[in-house]
Amino acid sequence: MKTNQTKGVVRLLTFLLVLSLAMGMAFAAGAKEEAAPSGPVSMTIATWTSNPDQIALLDSFVQGFAAQKGIEIDATFESIPFAEYNTKLSLELQGQNGPDLFWVLETAAPAFIESGLLANLNDGMQAYDPQDISSDALELWSKDGNVYAIPFSTSPFFILYNEDLFAKAGVKTPEQYAAEGAWDWEAFKMASKTIKEKTGVWGFQTVDGQGYDARILHNLAPIVRSYGGDFWTDDGQVLINSDASVAAVQLFHDMVYQDVSVVPPGNQSDFFAGNAAMTVGQISRVSKLNDAAFAWGIAPMPSGPEGESPVIGQAAIGAHSKGKQAALASELVAYMTNKDSVAAMSGIWPPARKSVLESEAFLTSNKSVSKEQMQNAVAASIKTGRVLPSHVKYPQIEVESKMVFDKLWQKNADVGAILDDVAAVYAKYIK
């Protein structure tokens, strides 16, 4: 009797084993079928925007591409927060379910190209007039004559300001200063200080309030470069502790700790909620002001002793070289950055395509911004602007230098000495 029970258990286990093997074989057969899909193709696209209008626009390109190819594409957009973007993306790309297409930040470009995670796009982009894309804009995304990602956004940073607060403080607006040719960092500093003193509202908030940590380069680069300094250069020079860089960072430090006119580290006051008179933004952020309870405007970044030095935030889109749909994804990348797609995006993400950038339509592409503002704060800056420095070891540089940069955010910080320490960190990696 008991022997029969044992046999029963053994039979049950044998049955389960056979069942699992059969299921495994069935899945394997299914996997083979995926090579030639008959239904919709699933594609995942990673971005750092979660704006539903922007996602809808990107999805319309995907559907346009699918219609052109005569296939169905079921696109999933994965929004990863900016501060965590590189970390989460690289983790996903090394797994089995990484996105097929993904945005790439300019600072991470060399590391991503070197990693081999980006597919070669040379063939895919041939159909869409690659000569129209500015070679300067493509430089960062190319290696040895091969293009690994295509910039869809070449977006300069500019000043967003709260017109009501300027009026209340009796200060000329940045646009008025700019029209007089007097919009420099001293005028910026004075305006910020006066507004804080007369209205009690902060004069300036750094980019998304992250100018002391995740976006420290975005925050300091416009001042540092217009003073004639820089962080490091492509030929391996470290300039963050040069006299010009120190003077520029000192100006910002004085605004935070002497004038007390800048939203300090940790303080959650927000420009978009009306709690600061100025911030730094890009054209893609203007939609956040659609329902603003105050009048606002945009102006170019102030100039320094070395003139204007606008900073361009560049972002590109690439295809995952190890993805299941790598070839199709490469074609989709090229389609998403063709002239029509770029023209449709230009009101949000200024283009790298010369034909679109130089068109009249570009200047009127964003309904919230006037033609003059688009010309002065965006188009003009694209021509003269530069992207942030990048390096194949950027992730290491960012993490290690942040610990040293942290020392700056104290009232009695010795700016020159701290920037010497930052330079020492840079020198470890920049050769």
Add this chain to the structure above:
Amino acid sequence: MKQHSLKANHRRDAIIGWAFITPQMAGFVFFVLLPLVSVFLYSVQEKNLLFGTSVFNGLENYRLLLADPLFSNSLVNTLIFSAGVVPLNLVFSLLLALYLGGGKMGTRFVRGIIFLPVVTSGVAWAIVWKYLLQGGDAGPINWFLSLIGIEGPNWLFEKGWAMASVIVNRVMKNLGMNVLIFMGAVLNMPGDVIEAARIDGAKRFTLFFKIKLPLLMPTVMMVAIVTIIGSMRVFDTIKLMTDGGPEGSTMVMVYYIYHQAFRMFDTGFASALAVVLFLIVLVLTALQWFSRKRISFYES
């Protein structure tokens, strides 16, 4: 014949037993044992998460680790964090358990309040505290301090204050769980022993240190071990509140492992760090475990 039947029975029981534990064992093997073994294997490789490369490099990661100032910094920070969290947590949770176990008025309400942070989402908790701890006069805590003439610091952005803030925050968040465990022990203390001590004239101080504390010692030891291990592995509080800053002053070991593995993509080096942390926790736990009979007379 009988022997044969016994053997068959034994085999049958074994098969049924294995069938029952197989799902649990499979989970343990795939999600605990294999990752653990992988960490040891990765620690002897030069492995880059972004590039997907891995090359055997022997003990090079361990050599680099010993020369890395950020490693020693993270080790010191972890010890400071544990030295702050563990005593505060044990003392306050034990005192609260003794008070709440006494059945005095309002204990149910206090019990609820103390346990509330434990069931609150860690992210929500951190966001609220980041708001409360803002510097200048923006933060409600500094505003309150200014009412009594104290100028509060920028809690999360000044060295020293940032570590103190995360320690207190962590203690408040997890206090309720230890209070609950201690309360179970307090309510199970033999009443006759305490009563006898009282009749013998033991005062409150003597009663606590000579009678109650020795009776509670096995629980204290268990809670101490769990709290030490938890404090050595702290991650969420640091990630959400300070990001390891300012100047790396709250960069504890687990957060440094995260930095190395997922921000600097050096998985091999991060694995070596993880092995060192594993050994530290193992040694500390073993020390406590083997010394428990010297400290606690009621350990079996």
